[in-house]
Amino acid sequence: MAELTIAQALNAGLALALEEWDEALVMGEDVGRTGGVFRITDGLQDRFGADRVIDTPVAESGIVGVGFGMAVVGMRPILEMQFMGFSYPAFDQVVNHVARIRHRSRHRFTAPLVIRIPYGGGIGAAEHHSESAEAIYAHTPGVKVVVPSRPHDAKGLLLAAVEDPDPVIFLEPIRLYRSVKEDVGEGPVRVAIGSAAVEQQGSDVTLISYGAMMRECREAASAMTAEGVSVELVDLRSLVPLDVETIVRSVEKTGRAVVVTESPRTGGFASEIVTVIQEQALYSLQAPIRRVTGWDTVFPLKRGESLYLPSTERVLRALRATLED
Amino acid sequence: MAELTIAQALNAGLALALEEWDEALVMGEDVGRTGGVFRITDGLQDRFGADRVIDTPVAESGIVGVGFGMAVVGMRPILEMQFMGFSYPAFDQVVNHVARIRHRSRHRFTAPLVIRIPYGGGIGAAEHHSESAEAIYAHTPGVKVVVPSRPHDAKGLLLAAVEDPDPVIFLEPIRLYRSVKEDVGEGPVRVAIGSAAVEQQGSDVTLISYGAMMRECREAASAMTAEGVSVELVDLRSLVPLDVETIVRSVEKTGRAVVVTESPRTGGFASEIVTVIQEQALYSLQAPIRRVTGWDTVFPLKRGESLYLPSTERVLRALRATLED
Amino acid sequence: MRQILTPSGGLVGEAPVDIEMTVRLYRAMVFARAYDRKSMSLQRQGRLATYAPFEGQEAAQVGAAAALEPDDWLVATYRDAAAMWMQGYPLELLFAGRTGHEAGGRPPDHVNVMPPSITVGGHMLHAVGLSWAEKLRGSSRIAMTMFGDGATSEGDFHEAMNFAGVFGVGVVFVCQNNGWAISLPRSQQTASETIAEKAIAYGMPGVQVDGNDVFAVHEAATEAADRARSGGGPTLIEAVTYRMGPHTTADDPGRYRDPEDAEDWERRDPLERVRVYLSERDRWSAEWQAEVESRTFDEVERAITLAESLYDPDPSHIFGAVFESSTPTLDAQRRELESLLEDDD
């Protein structure tokens, strides 16, 4: 039984994808020779060759636009953006072409590609290296958006994403890359895109998050459990499609909810989750749904980071306040 | 008293800005010789010269990036993106530089520029010409986002935007450019950025929208009034900063709300408005807040447009359903 | 600037194609012009949404597209209907798009032509990916991409040219330099002397040709296509031509350019010189040309009627094409729309 970190699980998943699909290829800045700045593609070029693990010039729009053309011919490009803050030059290609070619061509042409984007703060990095802009991708019709929070899902969602007939934005929680190990299963396991995971059943309050913030949520959930509060913990895993049913069923049961993300608050994906709940479960709500998020500010550098990133303590306060309402 | 359309009011506002501020300049594709594809800058180059009304090469990132540098030196560039669908190549400059330089340089350098972006559907245009992606800009800390729905506000918000010490994304509702005329006031009037307008007082339900959809909302509001329903109609005018107080006060009074936007639903700005209301006025709510929005699909071409754009009829149904809940 | 057939119909050097092929190229140009003019009048009648005419650019589009194999990829723009039609894009689909119907974006399965690019610049990268992937899959297909002088200012032009150069991808970059990007003259689009010389920055050959000389364009395009197919990598072709009409039917060139320019360019008309060339060889007659034109008009009439007769989109049309299979959220939204429509009738 292989116990792997998220980084290792992604590397293993990429290797499996390159084995399983002749059409699969990996392309991006420094993904080959040096295995990527996070070493996620480590060893793949040696193993699969420079034709399938391609080091590109420094040009994000080029990577996505060229990958798009490859996908139209039937390849399965797995593209890497080095950090989310460097994915914006490719935004036009994602919104105007990758997300739309199926509609534009009435299914004749499609773009079954994956764009891997390391995201999130907490590593004391330089500016642009701590972005959490998942909401702008989730607001783009035509692309799916997934974000694993644990090794097993990292591997399973990656393989599902490569196999998916539509483009998938694959967000990778940087600060969890090497935090925990778990059994990721043998071979090409899949995790269905669009299904949330109820990590812990509970009856008092629903705690909803995804990706990197799941760590703080897990800590908060166990702390509350220790205090005798029954928390239902939901890891969305997929933002588009969103598993509305699981969210709503849970809140109908608990009557209370806290949503946690690290992105800026205004227009963040937490707002979408809150809105879906109030549309479909308003009458079950016994208290306002609370958002625990980053602030509507620029993400600070190392020495200010702790002021910005939601802490386990902040999640706990929100849970308590919601229970007291 | 000058009765002008939104297009004329913008043209007049730009002329006033170029008169009032030596630092003001207009830059974009086709803004000079031909007065812009919507003729919003008509006549300005003849009047103020090619140094202040600048025709650029076809390069949106260049327009914003160069405008950014000009703003840092103290100019007040008013930049035009020809359509919102063509603003994405400049997204990186907006998010990574325009929105952040004040924070990055601790106020030493700022970017007091305005980016004018015609947006929205309803004119049977080609693909990419009907975008309503205001949510991605509103989710970007460091830029303000305003969107007038009438000539008076178009002029007043534009002048306030040029005067604003921070970057402003100025959204222009294409299908209202020439729809209505009204008195826009003499000289350099201002409309404060961050203040919503309560266009009609009411007690039964609050109808919230902005920009192009205000037309359908006005029609729906008067139809309901004719039926004896008292609708409070709010035109946000500004998404960032958001006039939360006006929104919340209204819903506390009416207990019901419908939010209307034409953008795709998931992650649209309507979700932020709904979320703010449920956070601050949940206990006043007598029914779920309804969203009337575009769908999570690609915006269709002319012959499918009516399937996508919210109609007055859709707004009316939402209002009725909300009142019946 | 390479020229083979002078405006007066005389040869400089040798014709790159025989007389039969010359007739075919000429017929295609006559067809293109008739199609373009008919489209303009259809637009005036309100039967088409805005239309982007290409009159004056027939030689550039026909000469370049004629260098492709039937299954090669063509990635072109809103102004390249002639080239797309040459490569097999059905007229009725070109019109379908122009009437505002997505059906226009789906060419028949054997036609490897992308829907016309509406955004300026982005599509060139797609051609690089298409040709590269074909090579990776062992096919000999190549890709040609067409774009204008204005498009060369976009960052994506640079990234596409650079990728093609670095990876030696077999792409034929055809820039139709028609002198204008809406209201911006070529001289203010870039400070380089020619657009062809931009190829140097990417280590690829660049050639400037008289874009109104179908022989010169076709020869250059054929050389480039052969190079691409034989693993010789990309080529940039600058076809110097002129947009005789407005940018689109919504544009008024009178606001920004001197009518005399057009008169000047009329003397360099791409069709007339070939007409002279053919008639000097007894391969042209007024009757024959009238015949081709009237057949074109019938063709166009049939095509536009077909396009107009397409069913207007229904909910499945827009919800069915977001992903291969729908999602609960999309299903719910679709039901919402359907219930609205039902109650409407």
Next chain:
Amino acid sequence: MRQILTPSGGLVGEAPVDIEMTVRLYRAMVFARAYDRKSMSLQRQGRLATYAPFEGQEAAQVGAAAALEPDDWLVATYRDAAAMWMQGYPLELLFAGRTGHEAGGRPPDHVNVMPPSITVGGHMLHAVGLSWAEKLRGSSRIAMTMFGDGATSEGDFHEAMNFAGVFGVGVVFVCQNNGWAISLPRSQQTASETIAEKAIAYGMPGVQVDGNDVFAVHEAATEAADRARSGGGPTLIEAVTYRMGPHTTADDPGRYRDPEDAEDWERRDPLERVRVYLSERDRWSAEWQAEVESRTFDEVERAITLAESLYDPDPSHIFGAVFESSTPTLDAQRRELESLLEDDD
């Protein structure tokens, strides 16, 4: 490739500066190297976040920056600390940024240097706007922007060069071609023979110089600055050099390049050749150099201590810099954060 001072310290042609200036340039390079090495060790001690060393590129940065007037604009990158320091950016602020404090982004009011660009490519456009605006306001200030070989692949490089060319903006584009973009060698970054020749595509002069020859770099930069200031427009300078260290302290060059290259480049060291040149003219002594180095170390020690002693950010630090004046939403969020912090203690 222009070279004036050979690796062995001999002159090819004429020295562009007198001996006093040569001493100043050399001292700056000695300072730069000492600063760079000290920073590497500070990072190893955990006192700096990741650091991007520039050893090997001292001549390129010092020679280019020395061509600027004190109030000219410099828009450079994470690797250009030497050039920024030359143009007046205080050491303690360079370190402040490296310790993860935004204070590092605010140079003193009289220093016209932008905070180092972390994104690759985007900042070149800013230099174009800065210089253009200065001209519009009647000032004679110009802008110099520095970037790497990898940055030339970004679309923004293309758009910046094109704008500068079209509008004749006085910008000095200095590309430090250090052979690598993280793990990608220059040969795979672009297929053009040189980076300098990319200037042709924008109608501007381009010159390739030995980037390890401070004379050649300085001469080319001075010519370019004069041209820019006198309304002669932009210039592209390619300074061919080599990154002796890792991309950053997080990088391991052993994974992608041959150690022998570095040895090769050591023989072309930018400092050694000037040391020889000066000592042959009795203007260099080991004591003097040791003196400069130890003063540098003190300087650095003082600066890093200052940077470390900065108060850590408080809520006002992040909420106060979003806009000039706060908003109700920001105020509410700030109160939320403050209440959290109060309860913490």
